[in-house]
Amino acid sequence: MTLFETTALRTLDQLLPGQTALIKQIGGRGSFRRRVAEFGLIEGAEIQMIQTAPMGDPIEYQIDGQMLTLRRAEARVIVIAIE
Amino acid sequence: MPKHYTIALAGNPNAGKSTIFNALTGSHQHVGNWPGKTVEKKQGLAHIGGREVAIVDLPGAYSLTAYSVEETITRDFIVHEHPDAVVAVVDATNLERNLYMVLQMIELGAPLVLAVNMIDVARSQHFQIDLSELARRLGGIPLVATAARQGIGLAELQDAILHVSNRECPAPCPPLLTYPEPVEAAIADLVARIEADAGLAGRYPARWLAIKLLENEADMIDRLKATGHTALLEAARRHIARILAAHGEDPETLIVDQRYAFISQVFRATVVRPAEKTRTPSDRIDAVLTHRWLGLPVFLLLMWIVFQVVANVSAPMLNLVDSLVAGPLSRWVAALLGAVGMGGTWLESLLIDGVLAGVGGMLVFVPVLFFLYLAIALLEDSGYMARAAFVMDRFMHMLGLHGKSFLPLLVGFGCNVPAIYATRTLEHQDDRRLTAFMTTFMSCGARLPVYVIFGSAFFGAASGHLIFAMYMLGITIAILTGFLLKRTLFKNKPTPPFVMELPPYRLPTLQSVWLHIWERTSKFIRGVTTTLAAASVVVWLLLAIPIGQPLDRFNQVAPSDSLFGALCRGLAPAFAPAGFDRWEATGALVTGLAAKEVVVSTLSQIYVGASDSPVQAADEPAPTLLDDLGAIVRELGHAALMTGQELVNIVPRTLNLIPVLHVPELNLLPEHASIENDTALEAALRGAFTPLAAVAFNVFVLLYTPCMATVAAMRQEFGLRWTLFHAAYTLGVAWLAAVLVYQGGLLLGLG
């Protein structure tokens, strides 16, 4: 599969409020990957963007029924496929 | 005599550990700190099946990976203290994430009891959970469904705890979870190496340690480095490199994925989530509180209220405590000493002006902290604290801080002491230290009188400019300090990710709020009293020891003839570059270490000679015990009334922030205006300082080591080394800034 083929691959910070996507790949340092994994952010998980904070950063997401926050810069290293 | 059991409670934050802990231990609990850590250590005694059982409430954590202080503590306790049972408390509405840590505890070989809590919430939200299947899939661990807040399931939980504790060491069962082949091969090799090392094998479960090494966990690697296990680390490193080369994934990722794959399997087999995610009340509250436009105003409003509560609502009780210590309490001590023939001696002075003044200096903070902890408990227990961090993070992150740092910094404008304790709401030790460091530059209420008196002495109607400039300077120095420390002390610390849970809103319970307040306030009293009393006694001694006078004038010398005066004269030249080298100014700064408001009273004592000694004037008849008791009751009533009034007045004060509104405040008992010797003092100050030197003096007062209570709080929270560094840093910055202001002013021809 190449980029921009069937499903659009993007990074998590590009999701719009209410949009849902599948996590494809998590970049960043090992400790970052492990940390977010502990909150259920792993490859194949479904994630929904809820809203951004009033000043535009961080961003609130829903995953497995829980509400989580990520800074924009952190969301940028997570690759997603929009359904 | 049956064996004494130790039980630990572990689980994700907000899963209900504290509620279960409180239910099991009732009022038999004790809160301290984990050694060397600013994390609460809650311990209590429970009676289960006729036995005494020690219960330890481990701090809330999301995993056992030693990512935060909480997680390190939890893991070390389970690994090294070998509790007889570990109750894993999980939130039934969030099993998938909660099971991650449970799985890690199973891998660790902890004697687990699973408490599936919040079962009431799960049922009302139409979750279907097959509990027996869940227990079976997790290797047959004892499992109890609980609704701790309602007291449901606690009896069964106690039975399960006893059952697990009574159990003879179970035969080692096959691992619940096996990893992909290459990882398992590496584990097997590492396990063999670990088991060959008697020291290591006795300390850690071998399989668990092998997995940690393959997970490349920094904390564990550091520990093994420290114990010289380089060969083992080297072997782990080679395995990691090999797996990465052969499979394109590091073992860390494979391990985490496998855990989650396992959990999803268990989850899918045992839980049916409600089909349509219902919009919960929590979501609706959130729609307002974190709203794009409303979020910030709501946040600022709530913070304003917190500030009002900590700074103003606590004031009447603070004044009450102050006057009780200076009045009746001092008189009673004097009377008691008089009764045993020690009246009027230096011992009386030591006890009253030294020890009692020090204890009083501690007690005045109790009302402030009470209200601070009330506010924090409400914010945390309701779930708003995480939202506050969410709303504020963008701004605070620019300063190198975390969204949660805002509250301590704000509280600092009221008083630095509660501000330091408020840093506990932060997750990481480094963030706590940095924030605490910065809070002490927030100009607290006690510094204001100094600016006011100097402002009106030197700048008259323009004194507001001085006051405003001081507040701004404090904020600026705090920010610069933040940047400086980030680039030096905390240079190699990566910013921890801002993955934070926004927990559902819950109504705080009275019991939990009260316990929070009580635990933290009593800990302050125990931790700080000795330091403050000792500091107060030292100052008393300095003032009592005569210099250049016969020694029999002990405790009967004027300040200028005491060791204190001599010391200040010695120190004074250091302030010459800042324009104020008179010993009186130095003396005021030294006594200001006791509390900053003392700066003004010292200046006024030295320059004007007006003494506000609490000891009764000789010609007035001393009030009897009965008079005193009556007065105390009256004052207590008065303070209670004023507290209520301040609370009510938050409303008009808040409304009056809107420029066009002028809502009158409630004023039940007009405070009588205090008659003070201000004009005389102002004249004396004008004689002693040039305007430029006065500004430099104020700059110094703003920036130098806030007061003994802050120092004591720092020491309690961050240890002696950090406290000394902080004291030295603030002194240095204050001196430098004062000199810069004075010399700069001279250069500009403002002298």
Ligand SMILES: Nc1nc2c(ncn2[C@@H]2O[C@H](COP(=O)(O)OP(=O)(O)OP(=O)(O)O)[C@@H](O)[C@H]2O)c(=O)[nH]1
């Ligand atoms: N409805 C319901 N609420 C509960 C239950 N157990 C706890 N709570 C509430 O959930 C909130 C969090 O509970 P705590 O006991 O403070 O949670 P904790 O796990 O100790 O949290 P940390 O101290 O942050 O680690 C409190 O408001 C409790 O009253 C329960 O079984 N049902």
